[in-house]
Amino acid sequence: MQYHSYIALILLIPLASFLLLGLFGRKRIGVASGIVGVLALTASAGLSLYTAWQYFFVQVPEGGIYRAVIPLKYTWLTFSQNLSIDMGILLDPVSVMMLVVVTFVSLMVHLFSLGYMKGEERYSTYFAFLSLFTFSMLGLVVSTNIFQIYMFWELVGVSSYLLIGYYFDKPSAVAASKKAFIVTRFADLGFLIGILMLGIGTGSLDFGTIISRLTGPGMPESAGMITTSFLGISMLSWALTLVFIGGAGKSAMFPLHIWLPDAMEGPTPVSALIHAATMVVAGVYLVARLFPVFSTDPAVMQLITWTGVVSAVFAAVIACTQTDIKRVLAYSTMSQIGYMLFALGVSGITTENSTGYIGSLFHLFTHAFFKSLLFLCAGAVIHMVHSNEMRDMGGLRKHMPITHLAFLIACLAISGIPPFAGFFSKEEILLAAWNSSKPVYYLALATSGVTAFYMFRLYFSIFHNKEAHLHDHHGEGTLSMKLPLVLLGILSVIGGLFPFASYITPTGIPSHSEMHLSFSIAPVLFGITGIVTAYILYFRASDKSDQISASFGILYRSEYRKFYIDEVYLFVTKKILFKKIGKPAAWTDKHIVDGAVNTSGNMTLLVSELIRGFQSGKVQSYAIYFIAGIITLTVYLLYFW
Amino acid sequence: MNEIPLTHILFLSTALFFIGMYGLFTRRNMITMLMAIELLLNSVNINFVAFNKYLYPDKMDGIFFTIFIITIAAAEAAVAIAIIIHLYRNHKSIDIEDASNLKF
Amino acid sequence: MKSELLLLAVLFIILFMKILEKPDVSGTTTDHSGFLNVVNCLLLLNFIAGWFMNGEGRLFGDMFHSSPLLHFEKNVLNLGTLIISLQATEWLRHHKHVYEFYMLLLSTLLGMFFMISTDNLMMFYLGLELSTIPLAALANFDLDKKRSSEAAMKMIMLSAFSSGVLLFGISMLYGTTGTMSLYELPFLLDGSGLQLFALVTIFAGFGFKISAVPFHLWTADVYEGAPASVTAYLSVISKGAILFVMLPVIYNAFQPLHAYSYRILVLLAIATMVVGNLFALRQTNLKRLLAFSSIAQIGFILVGMSGQSVEGSVSVIYFVLIYLFSNLGAFGVITLVSALTGKESIADYKGFHSTNPGLSWVLAIALFSLAGIPPVAGFFGKFFLLFSGAGQSNYTLVIIAALNMIVSLYYYLKVIKALFMDKGDAPIPPLQVSLFPKAALTLCIIGMLTAGLYGDVYGYIYNLIALR
């Protein structure tokens, strides 16, 4: 199989765009920046599609097994004989799929932003950051080396930080960007230590080598990592858990999710790209990348499963009460990523039981489209009403028909209504859960109902319900804003028909998903129930919903306050880190450590002050000291030596 | 003569030495301090003469040293007295305690 | 004998000039510039002549001998005197007793020459006195200042006392060995109590002159009271000469007692460094500060002296050379400022750099050299001193010395701070510096920059001593 270095261009074009816009955008390029960004992404997306076509259809390997291909690889930094960071491009079904998804969604977002961000002061900066993000995300998905993925992991983190904080003069945006970065950074700490464990444990940082050394039979590295244990848990489990923590942080899994809702302070297209379609699924991608290793450790798989389930349920519940439309979407994202993760958790590695794996990545694929669509629609809505709050909206279907339609499609897709994209992927996840663990299945089922409910709550509140007071009627926006909605809407409808299992499996061997119509009844029913409930409560303006929420009392309030998780974090950081550690550390430094230095100086001065009396200015005293010195020395030499 | 041991002469000179020293330590008048110093030097002279005579009569090192010490003592006394008189003339006091402005 | 005779010749030339001087009838202050030119030329010639036609051998029995090392030492002292004389120009130009000043100064230098080139205790004593008594008179040369007289009084009283004690010790040494010759001494020492006592008193005599603690107490008072040039002379030339004597006395004459000497040296070194530095910390008068600093420097010198004989001697002589440049550099500025404005306290020097950048840099470099900061020579001097101190594997001593370096840095930097950083309310006005002081300061700077970096200086001294 021959791939040429053009693949590198997929990454390098956005990078070039970033450098160009970042260095010269403001002064030289100005309003053309958006065009530059879009052109770059078009090229990149085109190349990605070409690569995918090549990978899946042209250069089909013998036996039809899609293997990992590494067309490019350079040693970037050598740590020691075995360990080095290599910069390379890894093509396997998952990464190729991700390449397409990322470039495509990014292109859509770029397009949308052309109109959405028009007139912003830092227009070119915005596109520069978007390009930077795209570059980093692409780098992340094609990583060949666990350290490479960590690097790009950090880079997407920082691009996310920069983009969330785009409206830098808004204190809330600054706070949100900070929070996002720090929380994910905290998770990355786990990732880093996990990398160290895996790297030193296996003697390699290369994905392929790590996987083969840890899964191959009778490998000394594998045995070594399993037998060494710390606190009763094997080194391997530690390492995987820590790596997973990294992934969970990026993917906003409970309890590291707190940054995601706040991250909605960023421009909405950014949320569509980063906090819906691409970056937040990095955790899923990471687990999938190391899936062979993860699947050897049932305990960690359980952890992944239950983290996913809890996040899915938890986020869905909270989403029902939020009134900021972007926050609802954010929680919905978290919930959907929960799905993907537990699907991985319940999956196996062999062709037979890998439904979960396939479903997870399939859901990732479809979710990228409909969730970015949802966000872009939300963006369009916000652009229209200049508010994020549901109560400021309503009855917008007449004003923005295309948006309305797109949003509806996306809602149906996420609710798992056939034949929209979400249906197929969710179906597969539920099937995997059913095959593996019943409690998981039931929870997932219930959650899918709740999902439908809150999505349609959102939909009805925005497009139906009461009439919003619009300040100015400037229509739905430019073509560049509508086009992405249309394209993504189409994909959300037909995306599910893609024969995913034939191409993307954990082993590379094509399989095919079996659709049991009977199995689909329950989920679809749950979905419809959710929609209907939402219809009853929210289709028309009424106070029914308020009554219900009032009747739940504390439960509702705590739900509305997101179960006080933020407060706990605040307590930990403010009260413990700052007050209990930071302050004492600073105090100690100033008063004890520095104090000791100053005291030693002052003591010297004090002693010098105390002995000044010896220099009394009186000749006779001098003479007495003189003779006393002689006598002392003599006595010392004679008797005390 | 021989029944007086050399050590006795040395005791004498040592005693004189420390008497002089005591005087130097306690007299507040500069001129009396100078006298005490003369006592000190004289006791050393006794030592030199006695050693020379009783122990090393071959050479005359001790005797000569004594002569030079006497000379130097005179010179020293002269300069000291000049300084004292200058001090007195300018400040009307030869109390050593009054001349302790330079200190610490 | 050549150096001494030359010096004597200069001395007598001055004496005759004094005699032939026309009595001053006008009664106003006279300008002695002409005389100063002559004297400085004579001293310069004297210094230059010191490098040529140096014989070796002994005269007058064991009373006098000369060797290349001694010639070098005398040249060092000559150089120092020349520099001091140049620096004193401003002060002496209108001084009434300038002839007498030079006569006294040169007679003390003569005393030192005799002192360092003798092998006889009696001669040593005479040299010592010759280099002390006129100095006491010199200390009084600010005739209308009380503190000058007080300083002179303290000096003459205490030096008389100290020489009394020293003589007592020498007499005991004579009594127990029967010789005055430093050559014969090592063969006759037996380490009896009386000899140890004598050793201690001799150390005390040395210690008094070089102001080692606890024999140092006169130093600060006299330095503060005496005219700045005399202080410079006291702190550099007088000390240097004694150190030159101390080395052979300790390493050769008292060789059998070297274990005892070592103990004494270590104790004195520690006490001197610590006390000198502690007192220097809170001084406000610059001259007084330098007095204590010079005490502390002696502590470091004693550390070096406690090392093995060759390295110890080399490092001490080398340091004396460097210390001469450094201290005279500092005193040169102080002399100038004191002579032209009468200001001596550190506070007066605030903002000095803004008015006299050149002088303040000279002072700063000199202080850095004293503090042992490279690239100026003081660093090398201190390094080799402590280094030879470590030669005896007494690292406690080295550590204490190293700590004292830090303390000493504090007060030097305090002066630097006043010079460069503080804003003075009434800074010293820009000073007109005449040729001679300028030349002297230039000499000091050149010395400070080359004596260290140019390693052959050390090598030269090393060869002088190793080939002795």
Next chain:
Amino acid sequence: MNLNLLLLIPLVSSVGVLCTNGLKQVRAIALTGAAVQLALSLFLLYCFNAARMEGNSDLMLFVADYNWFPSLNIHYQIGVDGISVAMILLTAFVVLAGVLVSWREDRMSKEFFFLLLFLSLGAYGFFISMDLFTLFFFLEVAVIPKFLLIGIWGSGKKEYSAMKLALMLMGGSALVFVGLTGIYMNSGSATGMHTFSIAEIAAQHLPDYVQQFFFPFAFAGFGIFTALFPFHTWVPDGHSSAPTAASMFLAGISMKLGGYGCLRVAVTLMPDAAAHYSSIIIVLATIAIIYGAFATMMQTDLKYINAYSSISHCGFVLLGIGMLTQTAVKGAVLQMVSHGLMTALFFAAIGMIYTRTHTREVKLLGGLLKVIPFIASVFVIAGLCSLGLPGFSGFVAEMTVFIGSWEHADAFYRIATILACASIVVTAVYILRAVGKVIMGPLTDTQHLPFGDATWNEKAAAVLLVAGIVAMGVAPFWLNDLVAPGAALIVGK
């Protein structure tokens, strides 16, 4: 090439500065000197690599030897290995940037540039010394100019800080002196000739008791320079009071003198003692890392923030040294270079902000991105580098240290490593706090509105340093290849 040139150029230019008249000439000479020196350093890099390519595998290249004090066997001996070359490059970058940043220093500018260039002379000399005496000489040369720079051109409680810095650094060099003396006195037991030559001593084996006695002196002495806990308190005060260029030099180079000394002297010459004391070093380094980071969180003055973060970052240097694995030591060297560039950039940015706002108090600043976008971006870049973002130098260095540290299998080392890793989170907290408040957020003071953005010299300085940081962060392999053999030799015996 002749390494003496590296000393000659700063010397000539610093003396040249003194001989000039007027601000223009001073600037021209200072800039020329620094620029030529940078060119020379790059040429040195080229020559070094060329020599290595040719297969010259000597430990030190371009050795020059002059018997300085023959009677004591003290030599002026210079030469470079990869580590030295890296440090020289760092110095050249920082000094040139420092000259550029201080372009508008018009108060006593002659003295200012003289001291700055003279200071760099000390650093260059230190990094090329192969003889302990020469090394110590240059170490001390680099102390006093700092005192003057801080005391005269500084701000805040400058005299106090300058004094503290000078005294503590002097204390450090006093300890170093004791260590060096001990090494010298116990060297050459075989040949009977004491020596200061690093290569010769390294070839011998100092007795164990000697190593154990003198290692703490040498290490702690150099450690003071590199902010070894608990001897780090000169860092915050010194850095914050210093003028911009001096801060840059202090944090960027001066602190590296210590790390380099620890490696070159303490660890190289006394490897057994280094192993013996490594746990103590690791504990102190870890404390410095964590404690420095937490203390940074509470600071409200920008320079204090960077100063404390320097303590934390230099902790990585010491951690790497203490770990004594090839990778960790290499990481320590990389961290020295990285931190040097990064912190210099940080101080430059802070200085640029300060010259405009006349305050460094975080509370009083805000929203500067709006008025001075270039400087603000520089600040952000420095911050991101500081928190170890890939693509910048900090990441490369820290990761190398972590990997190297993790190579030890013991729980003790692992815990230390984990704690050190944890500091990257705390770093993120304080950096983002500062960035969030100062650069982003609403503009606090409308008086800041008319500020002009960076002038050409400031831009040049920032670009220079950013270029260095990015060059190291994007393409670390060349630096890695440069320092790896040296690091391997230090711990490889």
Next chain:
Amino acid sequence: MSISAIVFYLLSALILGAGLLAVTTRKIFRSAIYLLGSLVGIAGLYFWMEVEFIAAVQIVVYVGGIVVLIIFSIFLTQQSGRKMQRTSTGRTVAALLASVFGFLLACSLIHQYGFSSCDKPFDTNVQRIGTLMLNTGDGGFALPFEVVSILLLAAMIGCIVIALKTDTEEK
């Protein structure tokens, strides 16, 4: 006890007694007279030791020179009649302690050493002293003699400069 011994002890008593009085009496003029006594006693001791030349020098220089000088200076400073002020008790005690302890230490050391005198005759005739004084060879004292003369010259100059009444003072 021979007469010689008795003479010695008497002389000793004179020297020490007069010396002690000289340093303790409160009247300065008396102090000078006691000093004179002590010095004469020492001269006597030299006679007793049969070193007449030194005894003569002692009388000429000390009694005839220094004591007279001191007495003159007492007159010059107009202190003769007044009682001198007592020094502080602390210093007296310290001085006493230092002196007594030093004395005991020195005496014990001397005693320990136990000098044993030899019985060779000691020739101290003036002619020999004179020859040696100006002998430049080994064992001669010409150089010290010259040095002392320079010292005397220097001291003289010093005294003149310092003690000379200056014009300003006269006015």
